[in-house]
Amino acid sequence: MRAGNGAGGGRGHDVTRRHQLLRVHGRSVAWVPPLLLLAGIAVADFNTTGEFRIVSWIVLVPGIAAAICGVRGTALFAVLALVTYVGVDSAWPHQYQTGLPDFILVAVGGVLATLACAVRVRGERRMLHMRDVAETIRRTMLRPLPPGWGGLDHAAAYLTADVEARVGGDFYDIQPGPHGTRVLVGDVQGKGLGAVETAAALLGTFRECAYHEPDLATVADRLETRMSRHAGHVAALGRPDGDRFATAVLLGFPAHAPGTVESVVFGHEPPLVVGPAGVRPLPPGDGLPLGLAELAGNPGPPPVHRSRIAPGETVLLTTDGVTEARDATGTFFPLADEVARALATDPRLAEPRLLVAFVRDGTLRHCGGVLADDTTVFAVRPVREQAG
Template structure:
């Protein structure tokens, strides 16, 4: 599976610190040391009427931004000692005297305190990033290659980079009745959307395994969304009316190459193959949480759609379909994918397809994502068909892997 794609120009704390390292050794001490030397040399290179040695107070300030507490304290002492030595070398009438001495000393103390506050804030930020990453891996669990006998790849781009997770969700659940796939988008943003996505995924992982009928899995998802809305409403929260669009797929264990599709108010998947791009039939179901408005008629119809050899199902959320350029033009997903497949049929491979759509979306929107964006591609592995040859069986396709 492809990892989450970082937005251009955005670096976390660990990466920023790596920029100050060469072959594993920290060079954070080099900028303040160079500044210390430059200020001292400049002070001796100017006349007595224009003294620059007081600028040495900047040295511990620079160290506070990139060094540790002890390093900043050392540069504060070096700045103070250098100031006294440099100022004493001038005749009395040109010495800056006690006021600047107090300034340099106070600057070193304040810089050391500021460095301590900075490091404490960075540690807290790293801790929050680890919590966010754990939450992301819990909601959007990593899937091993070939999970559920499907070739798959996914990219998730959160509109809120600090949160790292939002209302988009997807998963694959193998079962005795076939492999089930779910992709969806919870209305709204924030922790409430994450909470609803986690509730739906939990139900999908249980119902997708135990239930033989895909329509029953769909009904369980609708019930879970209603229960979640009722719980949040009982808590008096203002986000108790959330709903979610979703696509539910089922790949039967045996039989012809078909996929079962149930759509809850979401854009239908695209079937991408060497022969081109086609859209699966539009769904007739309402979003999850709204099906009760029309009773049983609001539940989606489960359709069986044949799949051609080598076709990959591409599922995206509205972060892709609603991505706009500077002129307000939507990203032409179907046209772009069709053009790419015509040039290189290997673009239909799940990993290549997801990477192509990811790059195209970011390029079209100039890196600005107004909503969470999920790109998910799945393709059934080729099935082995046994044919007897001289009393022995010979596989006409590659063997299945466990």
């Protein structure tokens, strides 16, 4: 499966997992395989005929150690292999001894194995460091959200199409403030560090203006302005990716109007409301993606739509990694139909945690675990509405 969640995936995770597999009750057992091989070769050589000696195979021991042990352990096995070779070979009559050529082979093999181990360990340390850097970036962009943050019961799943990455162009956040709680979910066009940089710029603006601005339309306008400023900065640097855009959904849960959700859609799939009454979409709106406002005939933020949300209903937001996931026949994932079918069987699916898990697993199952794009599943439900 090429997907990884926010907790990571990739080579750094593989390194850590391998080290865990080579430990028993907290103690390293990486020395066991090369030691068993060393003993096995020595015993086998004692039980062969003089015409067929296998003691030179002992050069494999430091090679095995180089793959799973540390530098000191590999150097130790290189020395043990050389000492064992001398002891075993000396025990044979002179005419059957392999002598100096194989001694040089074992010695050189041990040195090369130790050097190879040093290169491997340095690479693993660098990979673990890069994983920590990527995790810091991920936590800065997709910051952890406390339970019930902003009066919303929420759940999220973030899957990256790139197994080496821990964060991409998808973004989401919840920002409570004196005027209510605002939610932003979006997807920056393209991939790579440029998409991450754009997503970070939008999230930074959202976290500030969603707190201070009383009107959701003003928040939407500030996001468009930030996108334009960011594009200008990138273009001034001479980079070729200054024409990026981002689809997004901006939600507002006004403090003065319980049971109401405001929505602004920037060229994104409209959110779905999932609850006891079934599945229904919020108004799609007619806004262009962020960064493309100048193409509109009537410049300005898209309209703010207001909808009622009943007790027990959850707002489900996804990026196109879900809606554009294809199976082997090229069929898109039927998100609304799948959720409605499962909801009819188990009404508890409307809970954010269960809903996100269902959509995540369904998407991966539909595309066979091979994601073509970063994928975000985000669900929110007012806590006061849930309590009824």
